[in-house]
Amino acid sequence: xxxxxxxxxxxxxxxxxxxxxxxxxxxxxxxxxxxxxxxxxxxxxxxxxxxxxxxxxxxxxxxxxxxxxxxxxxxxxxxxxxxxxxxxxxxxxxxxxxxxxxxxxxxxxxxxxxxxxxxxx
Numbered sequence: 839x840x841x842x843x844x845x846x847x848x849x850x851x852x853x854x855x856x857x858x859x860x861x862x863x864x865x866x867x868x869x870x871x872x873x874x875x876x877x878x879x880x881x882x883x884x885x886x887x888x889x890x891x892x893x894x895x896x897x898x899x900x901x902x903x904x905x906x907x908x909x910x911x912x913x914x915x916x917x918x919x920x921x922x923x924x925x926x927x928x929x930x931x932x933x934x935x936x937x938x939x940x941x942x943x944x945x946x947x948x949x950x951x952x953x954x955x956x957x958x959x
Contacts, residue, residue, distance in 0.1 A: 842859055842865070842951070843869065844887075846889075852870065855888070859951075873895045879910060887913070891918040938950060
């Protein structure tokens with residue numbers, strides 16, 4: 839079973855998205871800020887991170903930077919309400935596999951997740 843970590847400061851979004859993803863067969867956990875992502879990743883391997891960009895503390899760009907610095911091989915889809923071309927380009931440059939804007943369409947998100955999980959890192 840493939841595992842997904844949601845890193846987003848919106849608790850309600852995390853709980854709804856976790857339930858949606860559990861229903862289609864993924865193993866799902868979430869943390870509500872970028873600072874908590876790395877202690878989680880130190881304990882558990884995940885196949886994919888759904889990452890918000892704007893969070894208090896360590897934001898999504900900082901998380902992407904730290905993933906790269908620590909050489910943590912994990913696929914990342916940026917899922918953000920602050921979707922613009924500049925953010926999408928910067929996210930891709932920093933290692934994100936894809937970029938989806940909130941509010942998301944679950945079917946579109948699911949297609950993107952499946953596509954990204956099939957790619958090699």
